[in-house]
Amino acid sequence: VLNTGLLPLDPLNLWNLSSNKPEFRFINPIANDTSFSYSFKIWDNPDTSSTPFYISLTDEIKLFENYIDWKPNLSLIQNNQYWLEGKSILKSEENQSKTNSLFLSFTATNRNVIDTIAQWQIFGRNQLEQGTFNDLCFSKIDEKDVLIIDSVFVPYKIAGAALQSKRFSDINVDGTIYITTPPTHRGFNVIVLSPDDFSAKRLRVFDTWSDSSDLSSDSTSIKFVKFLRDSVEFGDYLLLTTCDESSRLLNYHKKLNTTGSMDTLRTVLKEYGSALIDSLELSSTFTMLARRGFPELTKELWSGIGDTCIIQGNFIKYLKNGNYITPKVGPAQKWFSINNLVKTAVDSVLIEIVGLNKNMSPVSLKSVEFDENIDLSDISADEYPYLRFNIYLKRKESTDNPAFGGLKCSFVPSPELAIVKSQTNFLENNILRADDISITYQVENISKRGNANKSNSLLTNTTNELKNVILESEIPFISRNEDDEMQFQFDTEQLNGNVSALYEIDLKNQLNELYSFNNITLDNYNVFEDTIKPKIKLFLDDVEIEDGAYVAVRPHFKVELHDNSRLAVESDENLKVRINSRIQLADNTEDYEFISKSKERPIKAILSFKSDSLDFDENILTVYATDASGNRDTLRLSVFCSLNGFIKNLGNYPNPASYVTTITFDIKAPGQENKATIDIYDI
Numbered sequence: 001v002l003n004t005g006l007l008p009l010d011p012l013n014l015w016n017l018s019s020n021k022p023e024f025r026f027i028n029p030i031a032n033d034t035s036f037s038y039s040f041k042i043w044d045n046p047d048t049s050s051t052p053f054y055i056s057l058t059d060e061i062k063l064f065e066n067y068i069d070w071k072p073n074l075s076l077i078q079n080n081q082y083w084l085e086g087k088s089i090l091k092s093e094e095n096q097s098k099t100n101s102l103f104l105s106f107t108a109t110n111r112n113v114i115d116t117i118a119q120w121q122i123f124g125r126n127q128l129e130q131g132t133f134n135d136l137c138f139s140k141i142d143e144k145d146v147l148i149i150d151s152v153f154v155p156y157k158i159a160g161a162a163l164q165s166k167r168f169s170d171i172n173v174d175g176t177i178y179i180t181t182p183p184t185h186r187g188f189n190v191i192v193l194s195p196d197d198f199s200a201k202r203l204r205v206f207d208t209w210s211d212s213s214d215l216s217s218d219s220t221s222i223k224f225v226k227f228l229r230d231s232v233e234f235g236d237y238l239l240l241t242t243c244d245e246s247s248r249l250l251n252y253h254k255k256l257n258t259t260g261s262m263d264t265l266r267t268v269l270k271e272y273g274s275a276l277i278d279s280l281e282l283s284s285t286f287t288m289l290a291r292r293g294f295p296e297l298t299k300e301l302w303s304g305i306g307d308t309c310i311i312q313g314n315f316i317k318y319l320k321n322g323n324y325i326t327p328k329v330g331p332a333q334k335w336f337s338i339n340n341l342v343k344t345a346v347d348s349v350l351i352e353i354v355g356l357n358k359n360m361s362p363v364s365l366k367s368v369e370f371d372e373n374i375d376l377s378d379i380s381a382d383e384y385p386y387l388r389f390n391i392y393l394k395r396k397e398s399t400d401n402p403a404f405g406g407l408k409c410s411f412v413p414s415p416e417l418a419i420v421k422s423q424t425n426f427l428e429n430n431i432l433r434a435d436d437i438s439i440t441y442q443v444e445n446i447s448k449r450g451n452a453n454k455s456n457s458l459l460t461n462t463t464n465e466l467k468n469v470i471l472e473s474e475i476p477f478i479s480r481n482e483d484d485e486m487q488f489q490f491d492t493e494q495l496n497g498n499v500s501a502l503y504e505i506d507l508k509n510q511l512n513e514l515y516s517f518n519n520i521t522l523d524n525y526n527v528f529e530d531t532i533k534p535k536i537k538l539f540l541d542d543v544e545i546e547d548g549a550y551v552a553v554r555p556h557f558k559v560e561l562h563d564n565s566r567l568a569v570e571s572d573e574n575l576k577v578r579i580n581s582r583i584q585l586a587d588n589t590e591d592y593e594f595i596s597k598s599k600e601r602p603i604k605a606i607l608s609f610k611s612d613s614l615d616f617d618e619n620i621l622t623v624y625a626t627d628a629s630g631n632r633d634t635l636r637l638s639v640f641c642s643l644n645g646f647i648k649n650l651g652n653y654p655n656p657a658s659y660v661t662t663i664t665f666d667i668k669a670p671g672q673e674n675k676a677t678i679d680i681y682d683i
Contacts, residue, residue: 005030005088005100006038007515009067009416010448012104014127014327016119019076019108025448026068026102028088029517036088038063040070043083046105046126053082066418066518067446076108081124105130116449116480118413120329123341123406128324135322136393139403146342146405149322149395153314154198160189160241162285162306169243173315178203179241186244188224193237195291195398198315202231208249215252221260222253228268234293238272241287241309247280273298285309318398323390328356330386331512332411333450335376338389342405343372349402350392355384358509362388376409385414385512415445415452415511417475418518419503420483429525433629434493434566434599437525441503443475444483452478457505459488461495463527469494475505491599493567495527530565530629534604537562538623538635545621547637550668553613556591557584559623562602567628569605570596577607578622584609604628614641642668650678 009025011017017024028036040056041048054074062069076082086102107121122128125138125145137150159170168181169189178200179189187207194201206224232238247262254261262280269277269288273295279302280286287309288300301309338351349370355363365379370391379387387409393402423442431437439459445452454474461469471488478484492499501523506513513519538545540555561575569575572594577584586592589609597603604627623635650665663678 005036005090006068006086006102008086008102008104009446009514010413011106011118012514013106014104014120014122014130015106016109016121017076017106018115019078019110021071021073022076022108023448024070024072024084024086025446026070026086027066027446027515027518028068029515036090038068038070038089039087040072041085042072042074043085044080046083048083048085048103065420065422066444078108078110080108081127082106082108116412116451117336117410118332118449119408119410121341121406121408122326123408128406130327132325133323135319136324136404139401141342141344141403141405144342144405146344146403147322147324147393148401148403149319149393151319152317154317155312155314156239156289157310157312158239158241158287158289159308159310159312160243160285160287161308162242162244162246162283162303163308164244164306166306166308167244168308169241171239171241173198173200173239176200179205181243184244187220187242187246189241189243190224190227191239192232193239193315195235195237196320198237198317201236208247209245210249215249216256218249219260221249221265222258223260225259225264225268228265228272232292236292237315238288238290238292240290242280242285245283246286247282247284251282271295274300276300276302279304287311318395320395322393324393324404326389326391326407328386328388329409330356330381330411331414331514332381332385332387333414333453333512334381334412335379335387336410336412337376338374339408339410340370340372341407342403344403344405348394348396348400349404350394351407352390352392353379354388354390355379356386356388357384358512360386370404376411381411381414381512382510413447413450414513415450415478415480416447416513416515416518417452417455417478417505417511418444418446419505419521420444421521423485424503424521424523426523426525431492431525431527432565433496433527433529434491436489436491437527438487438489439501439503439523440488441486441521442483443478443486443505445478445480447480449480451480452511455506455510456508457486457503458507460502460504462500462502463495464497467494467496491566492527496529497527499525499527501525530563530567530627530631532564533631533633534625534627535562535602536560536623536625536633536635538621538637540639545637545639549637549639550642550666551614551619551639553616553641554610555614556610557608559607559625560603561605561607561625561627563604563627563631564601565604565627565629566599566601568596568598569626569628572605572607574626574628575605575607576624577609578624579611580615580620584611588612614639616641616643640668 005028007027009027041052042054044053060072083105088100135150136147139148154174157172161167169179169185171179171191178191185205186209190204192202206220208221210218212218250262266277272290283306285303285306289311290298299311303309351370352367353365355365391404420442425440427438457473457475459471503521505519537560539558540551592609595606619639626632648666652661652663
């Protein structure tokens with residue numbers, strides 16, 4: 001089902017085109033010359049609301065049976081991208097119009113050197129957006145649009161208060177609440193986050209107030225300091241807030257001079273980048289965000305009266321991987337290479353080449369580092385007429401910034417065959433059954449770049465009774481913009497009545513054509529049955545007999561059935577001879593023989609035999625003939641046998657004669673072996 005009046009043929013989307021006097025070719029699969037008009041526009045940007053770069057003129061557009069050519073008289077800037085809009089306008093009988101459009105992008109290049117090669121190119125933001133990308137975003141490298149691995153914001157909130165009327169703690173990362181009140185988490189509330197995905201590695205609450213009656217036996221502050229020293233790895237994020245009272249146990253251990261003292265805690269947190277930890281005292285609030293090994297990134301708040309302290313913002317999550325999937329490329333009859341259009345860190349960019357077979361099923365062919373040039377000549381275009389490229393970017397370190405800026409793929413496009421229906425020629429379209437019919441089809445290759453190798457074609461002739469005569473033929477090599485004729489000649493014995501002639505080319509899609517609707521045509525012709533009676537010739541002793549003839553007593557009979565049809569008469573049931581009242585058969589004659597002349601004509605069959613003796617005087621001979629179509633005829637004549645021989649009608653002509661004269665006579669005798677003597681005198 002075709003729902004558009006205009007399809008691209010050359011260029012296809014993202015192909016290159018000659019910058020000097022470019023030529024465009026389109027197909028309208030439902031067109032006829034009178035009902036459609038066309039218009040084309042070129043932009044130097046994808047915004048069709050802007051002023052077009054060029055608008056087609058009527059005399060630049062040429063309509064052909066199978067395609068439309070537009071040859072604008074303009075020059076384009078080499079290596080620039082352009083956008084083409086084509087419209088077909090269908091005029092109805094009510095003078096209403098229906099418009100169908102196509103829109104594609106192409107790149108102007110110098111295509112004169114090798115104009116059979118297509119360069120499929122995707123480059124720049126407007127073209128790259130035609131692909132599919134995940135976890136990538138646009139950036140710039142040397143003023144060129146590129147895709148890099150995206151970074152996402154991870155929101156966080158760290159809050160706490162020591163004041164008895166407000167005391168609470170709250171730590172929330174990316175919507176996940178790790179600590180909240182109630183219940184009250186007295187002391188230091190601590191979460192350690194992974195720098196890779198900001199997931200929680202550790203969650204601890206250290207009660208540094210302590211309800212113990214013997215503070216010297218409570219080692220919570222020692223464990224807290226040890227945790228900060230040993231359990232937070234380089235690069236990890238530390239989220240910390242106090243809740244309620246948090247300093248009593250630390251101050252007590254200061255007197256004991258242990259590692260759980262306030263002084264030791266201050267020393268450790270200063271290594272994290274804290275500048276406010278010295279202010280921590282009874283009934284104060286302290287909130288902190290730090291990253292181990294990066295003290296300059298530390299954020300902190302302190303309230304000496306235990307009021308609420310809130311630190312909130314967003315982490316930047318540097319995604320490690322991203323991928324880009326190009327639109328499909330092709331169809332091709334030969335693959336050449338890929339070129340990387342923006343040089344980046346090769347070891348961080350991988351390209352997977354995916355082949356799409358004739359069923360459009362994807363098959364991963366190879367994955368390689370995306371170097372400047374990748375050879376594709378080892379990929380069979382017969383097996384994989386389309387390719388798709390998956391680009392994988394990998395960030396090994398957060399400071400890495402691999403990028404993909406586009407690629408160019410070079411290949412020979414597939415040809416595009418089309419049947420020129422107006423040139424279908426029936427030598428006759430009303431055929432006597434079993435006669436040969438001759439049908440000629442014209443096939444053209446309307447591709448501007450791809451030559452067509454040999455392919456197959458099929459002619460299926462089907463009657464109303466669903467009888468088929470199927471013929472196969474090979475289509476020869478056809479160069480781009482050239483055509484050839486295919487001729488079929490066959491007999492129609494197996495057909496009758498109205499016959500549908502379905503001609504199909506490139507049935508198995510050997511050529512990887514883009515379109516197939518122009519590979520089929522349906523015509524009709526008529527095969528009629530013979531209605532003309534056959535003719536009979538009767539020979540006795542090799543002489544054609546007429547009514548009233550004198551014959552030998554035991555003549556040799558030969559009967560010929562003549563007919564205008566090539567249908568074979570194959571049985572002696574179609575040819576019978578009666579002598580007087582007796583049918584002549586193989587068991588009552590001598591040398592009985594029936595010969596079918598198959599499809600020869602006019603003689604279709606011969607029956608010969610030697611009969612019994614005829615009656616003297618009159619004999620009635622009756623011959624019944626039926627041709628292969630059932631048409632009948634009867635020959636009835638009388639012959640005579642003479643008991644004694646005599647001569648009749650003796651004469652010569654001319655007479656008199658100077659040099660030559662012809663002597664004629666009829667001999668009436670009971671046998672052909674009789675001899676007559678003629679005396680000739682001059683005067």
